[in-house]
Amino acid sequence: GQQVMQIPQYQHVQEGEDFTTYCNSSTTLSNIQWYKQRPGGHPVFLIQLVKSGEVKKQKRLTFQFGEAKKNSSLHITATQTTDVGTYFCAGELMDSNYQLIWGAGTKLIIKP
């Protein structure tokens, strides 16, 4: 079946360092969405990317969608403690009723 692979599973960074997570789909996606989940919380929508090669920015967060609409990345510049959580990508399948296939998530951990 369709899968979305996300790496790394964990990333430990010092506060102020950058963070990147990558997603790769086995099939072409209609769009890809990114969510953040704090420990014990629910996924919170960050952004949706629809167009091939699209790049979007939200302050220190940069989201990219690959040309083939199969891969995506999230890059956080100069991490802060408020960035802690798990970041999930979720791809929407073509010809589906907006069903999302989720990556396994990347947990951002700030080293003390």
Next chain:
Amino acid sequence: EPEVTQTPSHQVTQMGQEVILRCVPISNHLYFYWYRQILGQKVEFLVSFYNNEISEKSEIFDDQFSVERPDGSNFTLKIRSTKLEDSAMYFCARAEFTYAGTENYGYTFGSGTRLTVV
């Protein structure tokens, strides 16, 4: 506070018992979803519900599961005979769409119900 409200926040049930998870109240949205997340793992799609009918369902959503919108607002997920492996966070979600309905702008998740089967 999330715009999608779920109750209860935590439910403990005996294996083999029936549970009903609720998503309340819901405004005039047409698309609803149930997802689950086993502790520390990825979010998994269960079922989508459009215009009071099941639109799509995953392999997880077997005969033990059912969804209803009994009174036009509440949206329920029923598990008829719970198993230990049903222990998870269950999230209700709605999708936000453009006026034309051709592109969605992400999902709003409820705060979830933590189901523990013992």
